[in-house]
Amino acid sequence: MIKKILQKKWVKWFFFLLVGFVFLGSCFYASIYFGFWGKLPNKEQLSSLKQSEATQVLDKNGRMIGKYYIYDRQPITYEDLPKHLIDALIATEDIRFYDHDGVDNTSLLRVFFKTILLRDKSSGGGSTITLQLAKNLFGRKKYPVFSTVINKLKESFIAKRIEDIYSKKEILTLYFNTVPFSDNTYGIESAAQKFFNKTTQQLTLSQAATLIGTLKANHSFNPRLFPERSQLRRDVVLQQMVKYNYISTSRSNQTMSQPIRLDYQHFNHDLGLAPYFREEVKKELVNILEKYKKEDSTTYDIYKDGLIVYTTIDHKIQSMAEEALKEHMVVLQKEYEKSFGNDAPWKNNSDLVKNTIKNLTTYTLYKEQGLTESQIEDSLSIKKDMELFEWKGNITKKASSLDSIRHYLKFLNAGMIAIEPTTGAVQAYLGGIDYRYFKYDHVSQSERQVGSTFKPFVYTAAIENGMKPCTYFSTKEITYTNLGNWTPKNSSKEEDSHLNFTLEKALSTSVNTIAVKVLNEVGIPKVVEQVRKLGIKTKLSEEPAMALGTDGIKLNELAGAYASYVNNGKAVKPYYISKIEDKKGNLIASFEPQIAEKPAYSEYTKQVLLEMMKSTVKNGTAARLRTSYNLQNEIAGKTGTTQDNKDGWFVGITPNLVTVTWVGNDNYNIGFKTTTLGQGANTALPIFAKLYQKMNLDSTFDSITKSKFEETPKNILNDLDCKPEKRDNFLKRIFGKKRKNKKFGKAT
Structure with a gap:
């Protein structure tokens, strides 16, 4: 048959x-x-697996503030993995993990009969943790035919080789270090820090189950985007753990009753803490690493080599500074727009808008294509969905490129740097109001006119060259005939032809006419020489108006110069990186403070200038620190306001922290409507004040907030002990020579 x-x-x-x-x-x-179909990795290659690892950027206390990466991955060891995390993974993804050799034949048979033949989607998949690891390590390729089958078979070969080489503990460690989580995050440590601001060791059962739950579908179960869906998936993981006796039913129920609470950390470059600082550190890091080689003589890659960068910044001070800036700028922006009303230049000044358009890359491209001005304007007038920055919360609306230009022209920007005066170590760094929309860094890139914050350098040169602190100068305006009849004016009501101020009174109340007279008497060359000794390398105009701060100086240079007044006369160069290590903790490079070798001036000059700037806070232009903000800290400082109220400045000096703040419009054609609104005491000083209010409430910063200036010697106090102002006597007022103009000394 x-x-x-x-x-x-x-x-x-x-x-x-x-x-x-x-x-x-x-x-x-x-x-x-x-x-x-592509060479499979051999045992030798699998034995020395290398994965791109994110470079970590840490603050002075070792707290992470950011990363540089292609794939956000941060490796850990098996000992860092809590038991409930491992249990959650095995219960959910591969219950026979400890029994198979990389491929679970039992699961594959179940998939074939139940999932394929009987169409039972609830029966689960046949992938093991080792198979997933193979996919994580080597990815998948597209082939003309049978892509899925080819990739699956390749992964099975690799998985079995991995099982031959590594122990189950090592496989779990490799898996947790390479598995992709939500938001382009690779590895459990990166995910734990991003979503919960914790290390892997610190993850609770709920947090561990939440992250394991996302592995089924990274986007669909993203706890940031879909919290309810993510919570349901977390509960499935907990139920699986109960099913396989990893946890009790009561513990599962208790955990499921808890909502998922994220503490999300933005490690992508545009968001998170200190984005301007991280960008500046990255630039320095790239330059530094050009001088160093790895053991194999190749250069370091900040995106792949898992470096650890220790910076000088203080996470808490930076956070407080960012909060202070935002709190103040929200209010100031509102007042700024209100002051212009319907006459705002971004609304009515067509020339301003047109000139701004010409700076656009798009405009240049259109020009190269031969478009006319009207055609370019038509193209830039096309509306589309656009997200626009607003302090109260970003908005999305139909807007054109022209609308966007007008929108962003209205915004005030700001910069701030706070340094340790004895070393130059940067404690806080704010390059602007929002890195996503305002990339230009006002700490290390911008050179804005510094206004009256330059005056202390003039007075320093004067005292250093023998001028007595109690020297009196008239507040009277003078026209300098050899300077095109230039007449420096005071912004305040100090104009009185017979009123005379001491240097201390003149500086603390920021009298322009006297600053120019002091410069004239000392001589421009000596002032320039003094400024150079203070570490300021920016090119100076070497003109009489220099006394009023008409030159542009960077915030970081200004901070380094002012540090000298609480650092024995020695200027410092602000620095950001203290040391760099490789991923194993081996030191690559370390950095020491850059402090001037010699004092820029005598101890006597230092003490005199410090007393003058204390007066600025006590009863001068910065008095609102005491009256409005009720700060009782020991503070010296200087405000600054530039011509036409374009820039507002404040430099705050305390014994252990020097802070420089600036506020203005990025477009230099737009100033404040009034001096009352635009003066540094109103624009820049409040950021400093709010920062110190916050720091005063935290005992962590007692070494800064409760620090005291060294006691001023009696001889200096005696030299400053004179009436701050005096009027000409009767005879001089009647018969004194009435000089309406004068020649300014030559800058030789």
Whole structure:
């Protein structure tokens, strides 16, 4: 009977087809094994797995403030993995993990019969943790045919080789270090820090189950985007743990009753803490690493080599500074816009808008294409959905490029740097109001006119060259005939032809006419020489108006110069990086403070200037620190306001922290409407004040907030002990020479 059946033609054909199918299948299988579809990693390659690792940027206390990466990955060891995290993974992804050799044949049979034949989607998949690891390590490629089958078979070969080389603990460690989580995050440590601001060791059962739950579908179960869906998935993980006796039902129920609470950390470059600082550190890091080589003589890659960068910044001070800036700028921006009303230049000044358009890359491209001005304007007037920055919360609306220009022209920007005066270590760094929309860094890039914050350098040169602190100068305006009849004016009501101020009174109340007179008497060359000793390298105009701060100086340079007044006369160069280590903790480079070798002036000059700037806070232009903000800290300082109220400045000096703040419009054609609104005491000083209010409430900063200036010697107090102002006597007022103009000393 069987012989007759075998002799039938269709049986022979079936037999030949079956043999042929098996033969072709074997060839196909062999072609994958022997690398026809791409070479498989051998045991040697698998034994030395290398993955791109994110460079970590840490604050002075070792707290992470950011990363540089292509893939956000941060490796850890098996000992860092809490048991409930491992249990959650195995219960959810691979319950027979400890029993199979990389491929779970039992699961594959279940998939074939239940999922494929019976269409039961609830039966689960056949992928193991080791198979997933193979996919995580080597990815998948697209092939002209049978892509899924080829990739699955390749992964099975790799998985079995991994199992031959590594222990189960090592496989789990590799898996947790490479598995992708939500928001382009690779590895459990990066995910724990991003979503919960914790290390992996600190993850609770709920947090661990939440992250394991996202592995099924990173986007769909992203706890940031879909909290309710993520919580349901977390509960499935907990139920799986109960099913396989990893946790009790009561513990599961208790955990499921808790909502997911994220403490999300933005480690992408545009968001998170100190984005301007991180960008500046990155620039320095790239330059530094050009001088160093790895053991294999290749250069370091900040995006792949898992470096650890220790910076000088203080996470808490930076956070407080950012809060202070935002609190103040929200109010100031509102007042700023209100002051212009319907006459705002960004609304009515067509020339301003047109000139701004010409700075656009898009405009240049259109010009190169031969478009006319009207055609370019038409193209830039096309509306589309656009997200626009607003302090009260970003808005999305239909807007054109022209609308966007007008919108952003209205915004005030700000910058701030706070440094340790004895070393130059930067404690806080704010380059602007929002890095996403305002990339220009006002700490290290911008050179804005510094206004009256330059005056202390003039007075320093005067005292250093023998001028007595109680020297009196008239507040009277003078026209300098050899300077095109230039007449420096005071912004305050100090104009009185017979009123005379001491240097202390003149500086603390920021009298322009006297600053120019002091410069004239000391001489421009000596002032320039003094400024250079203070570490300021910016080119100076070397003109009389220099006394009023008409030159542009960077915030970081200004901070380094002012540090000298509480650093024995020595200027410092602000620095950001203290040391760099490789991923194993080996030191690559370390950095020491850059402090001037010699004092820029005498101890006497330092003490005199410090007393003058204390007066600025006590009863001068910065008095609102005491009256409005009720700060009782020991503070010296200087306000600054530039011509036409374009820039507002404040430099705050305390014994252990020097802070420089600036506020203005990025477009230099737009100033404040009034001096009352635009003066540094109103624009820049409040950021400093609010920062110190916050720091005063935190005992962590007692070394800064409760620090005291060194006691001023009696001889200096005696030299400053004179009436701050005096009027000309009766005879001088009646018969004194009425000089309406004067020549300014030559800058030789």
